Amino acid sequence: MGLVMAAISVSHLSKNYQTFQKDPGLVGSIKSLFSRKYETVKAVSDISFKINEGELVGFIGPNGAGKTTTLKCLSGLLYPTKGELSVLGFSPFKREKEFLKQISLVMGQKNQLWWDLPAVDTFLLNKEIYEVSDSDYKVTIDELSKLLDISEFIKIPVRKLSLGQRMKVELIAALIHRPKVLFLDEPTIGLDVVMQKNLREFIKEYNSRYKATIILTSHYMGDVEALCKRIIIIDHGKILFDGLLSDLVKKHAPYKLIKIIFKDFPNPQKLEGLGTVKHFEYPNLTLSVSAEKSNDSASFLLKNFSIEDIVIEDPQVEDVIRDVFTK
Amino acid sequence: MTSQQAFLSRSGALIFIIGKILRFTFFFLFLILLGSRTKVIVGYSLWQMIFFYVTFNVVDTSAQFFLREVYRFRSYIVSGTFDYTLSKPFSPLFRSLFGGSDLTDLLIFVVSILFVFIASKNLPHVNFFGVVEYIFLLLNAFVIALAFHITTLSLGVLTTEVDNTIMVYRDVTQMGRVPVDVYQNPLRSLITFAVPVGIMMTFPAKAFMGLLSPWFVILSLCLGGAFLYFSLRFWQFSLLRYSSASS
Amino acid sequence: MKKYYQIMKNTWDEMVTYRLNFSMWRFRNVLQLLTMYFLWYSVIPSNKSIFGYSHSLILTYILGTSILSSVVLSSRSYDIGDVINKGELSNFLLKPINFFYYLFAKDIGDKAMNIVFSFGELFLLFILLRPPFLIQTNPFYLVAFLIAICIAVILFFFFNLLLGFIGFWSPETWAPRFIFTILISFFAGGLFPLDILPAPIFALFKVIPLTYLLYFPLKIYLGQVQFVEIITGLIISTLWIFGMYKIIEAVWLKGLKVYTAQGM
Numbered sequence: 033m034g035l036v037m038a039a040i041s042v043s044h045l046s047k048n049y050q051t052f053q054k055d056p057g058l059v060g061s062i063k064s065l066f067s068r069k070y071e072t073v074k075a076v077s078d079i080s081f082k083i084n085e086g087e088l089v090g091f092i093g094p095n096g097a098g099k100t101t102t103l104k105c106l107s108g109l110l111y112p113t114k115g116e117l118s119v120l121g122f123s124p125f126k127r128e129k130e131f132l133k134q135i136s137l138v139m140g141q142k143n144q145l146w147w148d149l150p151a152v153d154t155f156l157l158n159k160e161i162y163e164v165s166d167s168d169y170k171v172t173i174d175e176l177s178k179l180l181d182i183s184e185f186i187k188i189p190v191r192k193l194s195l196g197q198r199m200k201v202e203l204i205a206a207l208i209h210r211p212k213v214l215f216l217d218e219p220t221i222g223l224d225v226v227m228q229k230n231l232r233e234f235i236k237e238y239n240s241r242y243k244a245t246i247i248l249t250s251h252y253m254g255d256v257e258a259l260c261k262r263i264i265i266i267d268h269g270k271i272l273f274d275g276l277l278s279d280l281v282k283k284h285a286p287y288k289l290i291k292i293i294f295k296d297f298p299n300p301q302k303l304e305g306l307g308t309v310k311h312f313e314y315p316n317l318t319l320s321v322s323a324e325k326s327n328d329s330a331s332f333l334l335k336n337f338s339i340e341d342i343v344i345e346d347p348q349v350e351d352v353i354r355d356v357f358t359k
Numbered sequence: 360m361t362s363q364q365a366f367l368s369r370s371g372a373l374i375f376i377i378g379k380i381l382r383f384t385f386f387f388l389f390l391i392l393l394g395s396r397t398k399v400i401v402g403y404s405l406w407q408m409i410f411f412y413v414t415f416n417v418v419d420t421s422a423q424f425f426l427r428e429v430y431r432f433r434s435y436i437v438s439g440t441f442d443y444t445l446s447k448p449f450s451p452l453f454r455s456l457f458g459g460s461d462l463t464d465l466l467i468f469v470v471s472i473l474f475v476f477i478a479s480k481n482l483p484h485v486n487f488f489g490v491v492e493y494i495f496l497l498l499n500a501f502v503i504a505l506a507f508h509i510t511t512l513s514l515g516v517l518t519t520e521v522d523n524t525i526m527v528y529r530d531v532t533q534m535g536r537v538p539v540d541v542y543q544n545p546l547r548s549l550i551t552f553a554v555p556v557g558i559m560m561t562f563p564a565k566a567f568m569g570l571l572s573p574w575f576v577i578l579s580l581c582l583g584g585a586f587l588y589f590s591l592r593f594w595q596f597s598l599l600r601y602s603s604a605s606s
Numbered sequence: 607m608k609k610y611y612q613i614m615k616n617t618w619d620e621m622v623t624y625r626l627n628f629s630m631w632r633f634r635n636v637l638q639l640l641t642m643y644f645l646w647y648s649v650i651p652s653n654k655s656i657f658g659y660s661h662s663l664i665l666t667y668i669l670g671t672s673i674l675s676s677v678v679l680s681s682r683s684y685d686i687g688d689v690i691n692k693g694e695l696s697n698f699l700l701k702p703i704n705f706f707y708y709l710f711a712k713d714i715g716d717k718a719m720n721i722v723f724s725f726g727e728l729f730l731l732f733i734l735l736r737p738p739f740l741i742q743t744n745p746f747y748l749v750a751f752l753i754a755i756c757i758a759v760i761l762f763f764f765f766n767l768l769l770g771f772i773g774f775w776s777p778e779t780w781a782p783r784f785i786f787t788i789l790i791s792f793f794a795g796g797l798f799p800l801d802i803l804p805a806p807i808f809a810l811f812k813v814i815p816l817t818y819l820l821y822f823p824l825k826i827y828l829g830q831v832q833f834v835e836i837i838t839g840l841i842i843s844t845l846w847i848f849g850m851y852k853i854i855e856a857v858w859l860k861g862l863k864v865y866t867a868q869g870m
Contacts, residue, residue, distance in 0.1 A: 132702040144697040160609035374781035385792040
């Protein structure tokens with residue numbers, strides 16, 4: 033009986049930051065040399081989860097929730113205040129060479145490409161740093177270039193590329209060594225709709241093709257909906273939900289939205305009791321009804337009202353998550 | 360590659376001032392060190408050498424104080440702010456040259472004038488004409504510095520390359536820390552008239568000491584005027600090129 | 607090893623991209639050299655000997671420090687402070703590469719390019735100026751000279767690291783570097799041979815590391831130091847290397863703590 037070890041295992045992780053308040057200016061700096069008021073910020077408090085190889089998990093939470101801190105602990109940038117971490121069997125903070133060769137962390141604005149040189153020069157450098165063989169390198173570059181459609185501009189100096197092109201080559205630079213575990217911190221931030229879509233497709237493809245374990249943090253519901261079956265919601269350093277997105281919706285938002293366009297003005301008394309009115313501006317009405325009753329409610333409406341069009345929708349993930357946070 | 364970066368805070372500014380003071384003091388001490396063993400360097404006494412140096416300093420710091428804005432020019436060109444300046448009724452040349460003045464530069468400029476006074480007290484046989492010629496030639500030196508900076512701006516408009524040109528200016532004028540007599544021909548003629556560091560730095564000091572024939576004074580003033588004239592023509596040429604390129 | 611070679615290659619490519627900047631930099635070096643060369647040429651004319659230096663000795667010294675500075679004082683590590691401030695340091699911490707070896711490899715690349723050009727420039731100047739240049743032939747002096755150069759290169763690298771580490775605590779990284787550049791220009795020995803300073807001051811200089819960047823190696827080349835002094839000098843400068851290394855280790859660890867605490 034073989035126990036499958038989780039690719040990522042987090043057990044009671046806590047991370048505190050020590051910050052101190054400094055008065056501005058030169059006087060403040062000198063004062064701070066002598067006495068400092070330390071404050072402990074609990075970025076992450078006692079979180080635990082396991083992620084298996086090949087999973088694509090979304091980390092969601094507002095700013096300061098602890099998402100980036102968790103990713104940094106998992107990649108070895110930060111050492112945990114308490115708790116145990118294991119990524120691919122390694123202890124991240126030890127930053128062993130074999131560990132680093134199998135992971136990658138991609139953070140928004142932190143460029144790693146040599147600015148004045150073509151991207152391919154940085155690719156070659158990473159190839160040597162990660163000790164990728166010539167043949168593997170060629171295969172990886174070919175595949176990734178095709179996926180992201182960048183073959184034309186890897187020979188152009190990076191500073192001459194557009195933001196979207198730069199994002200793509202940065203991503204490839206982070207994947208030269210085909211990491212088994214990939215951490216993506218807000219990857220689609222600042223990109224336009226087309227680029228976001230491209231990137232999401234790429235991440236999905238990468239996950240399925242290379243069976244890489246991917247943790248992705250994001251603000252954008254589009255990312256979450258498109259990519260993540262499983263999500264972990266984190267706020268104020270604590271996990272609020274860890275499970276399938278569909279379960280989240282079922283558990284916290286067991287309702288559906290019925291959107292109606294009326295032909296004739298409806299009798300408000302007849303509408304009463306059907307559900308909660310979310311929005312009403314004749315001829316449009318949005319009604320929130322419990323999920324089980326949604327079909328019956330829809331047929332009832334069709335029978336008793338003069339309706340131009342009717343649609344049943346799932347609740348917005350955003351709204352669901354917002355509800356989770358406010359609870 | 361980064362050019363001269365501005366300081367971010369008051370403490371940074373303070374450190375920069377200290378740095379400039381140190382730079383001046385060290386070279387000054389170096390001259391004194393040389394003077395302690397040699398009576399004469401290319402025929403000049405220690406105090407004369409010092410006077411050459413403080414004269415250089417006045418010209419250098421005056422250009423830095425008044426023309427500080429030129430150091431920002433590259434960012435204006437690259438960001439498009441220059442186009443905005445062109446559209447205003449105010450002279451774009453004036454706007455690109457002046458207005459960036461710094462209190463610290465003013466301080467240093469004033470102090471360098473002070474040093475000239477102090478050094479001049481130690482020079483023998485100074486007469487009224489010498490002083491008058493000195494002042495005129497100093498103004499002339501500033502005019503030449505101005506011409507340099509205008510040329511720099513024109514090159515900037517044409518090529519967006521500003522920082523390197525300024526650095527070349529600074530490095531070449533650095534050679535004027537000592538009287539140009541030190542250098543051998545043909546280098547000496549080159550930097551006296553062609554470049555013309557000699558006219559900017561060495562000639563005023565020489566005039567002060569009564570060592571410059573009046574013909575050279577007149578020649579210097581004429582060359583200074585000529586430089587300014589040609590630099591202004593170059594500026595107009597560059598503007599013409601620029602506006603025809605963008606339309 | 608291949609990665610360090612790739613770093614050097616990338617560095618050369620970068621320098622070629624900025625060839626205008628680089629040419630200007632070389633041009634400035636030549637101007638600086640000419641200024642000092644002619645100044646000293648006039649201060650110590652061919653029939654005189656001042657401060658213990660003859661005409662040919664002083665000119666050899668000045669030309670020598672010019673070549674030497676392209677080896678010792680050229681560096682790419684001036685932007686460490688920015689790398690820290692912009693958070694790009696994280697990129698290095700995430701990779702299986704030693705940040706210091708990476709920086710040193712960049713420096714070596716830079717030095718290699720600079721040496722080539724420096725030799726080229728001096729070759730031209732030699733033809734034009736025909737200076738009285740002394741060639742050292744004593745193998746003992748030459749070996750000691752090379753060792754002193756290696757020590758100087760490491761010392762300067764360490765200085766750059768420490769200056770860069772200021773970035774952990776302050777965004778003001780350029781101002782201290784400015785001061786450091788000024789100190790180097792006067793007290794590493796590029797402007798004048800340090801032993802022309804009054805004896806008590808020079809005694810002080812013998813114990814500070816700046817002296818060993820340019821002055822000390824060149825003095826060995828000129829063959830003007832006794833065996834004992836050479837050994838003493840090498841020991842002092844090596845002690846400085848160890849001392850600075852320890853300081854760098856401590857500052858780096860402390861700096862990383864601050865860096866990670868600030869959520870970079």
